Amino acid sequence: MLHTRHIMNRAVGVRLPYLLALPDDYEHNTNTYPLLLFLHGAGERGSDLQAVRTQGLPRALLNGLSLPFIVVAPQCPVNDTWDHHRFGLTALLDEIGSQYRVDPDRVYLTGLSMGGFGTFDLAQAFPERFAALAPVCGGGRRLADAPTTARRLKSLPIWVFHGALDDIVPLASSEQIVDALKAEGADVQFTVYPDKYHDSWTVTYDNPELYTWFQKHRRGGHA
Numbered sequence: 001m002l003h004t005r006h007i008m009n010r011a012v013g014v015r016l017p018y019l020l021a022l023p024d025d026y027e028h029n030t031n032t033y034p035l036l037l038f039l040h041g042a043g044e045r046g047s048d049l050q051a052v053r054t055q056g057l058p059r060a061l062l063n064g065l066s067l068p069f070i071v072v073a074p075q076c077p078v079n080d081t082w083d084h085h086r087f088g089l090t091a092l093l094d095e096i097g098s099q100y101r102v103d104p105d106r107v108y109l110t111g112l113s114m115g116g117f118g119t120f121d122l123a124q125a126f127p128e129r130f131a132a133l134a135p136v137c138g139g140g141r142r143l144a145d146a147p148t149t150a151r152r153l154k155s156l157p158i159w160v161f162h163g164a165l166d167d168i169v170p171l172a173s174s175e176q177i178v179d180a181l182k183a184e185g186a187d188v189q190f191t192v193y194p195d196k197y198h199d200s201w202t203v204t205y206d207n208p209e210l211y212t213w214f215q216k217h218r219r220g221g222h223a
Helices: 049-054 056-062 082-099 114-125 143-153 171-183 201-205 208-215
Strands: 002-009 014-021 033-039 070-074 102-112 132-136 158-163 188-193
Touching: 014 049, 014 056, 014 082, 033 056, 033 082, 033 114, 033 208, 049 056, 056 070, 056 102, 056 201, 070 082, 082 102, 082 114, 102 114, 114 132, 114 143, 132 201, 132 208, 143 171, 158 171, 171 188
Parallel strands: 033 070, 033 102, 102 132, 132 158, 158 188
Antiparallel strands: 002 014, 014 070
């Protein structure tokens, strides 16, 4: 079930509303769980959390997807982008980690479109916080930054997804950063859907192999 929450971090003056989903068996044991942070796209920005439920991972969860993860999906304010909320997002991770039984070595990051850009941005700012990341139809904030981003991310397992026919975020946006990651010897996979336009996220988040792949990774090495 997707619950509605918000976080207020007084130190940095950030308030981020978010959706939270717990594994089905969370209340029946004392286990720790992996945490999956999802960053939505530009169309879901605002102050109505219902918008976050309409696309990507939250939509898949509402449609019956069951995951052995704690899933958190914050909402970015209208006319803003995720790179302005790096500290708010890390504060959110800290808040969830203090309130729920999160395994700190199994924190994963994914996002679509604007959230795909946000995935690369947040991970390169705080690479030590994540065990693996999966950006969907995103890229670097500037193509010229791809080599620097790749150097920051070269130790992280990364699975990149993009539609070949995307006319909103060009395929080249992912290709350039994937090429830079490969040049750094990074553990990177790249899935290009030959018949997909901008919505390459529905097929991605409906694919159980993505969640199996996440679970293979722990911070600092394989699970």
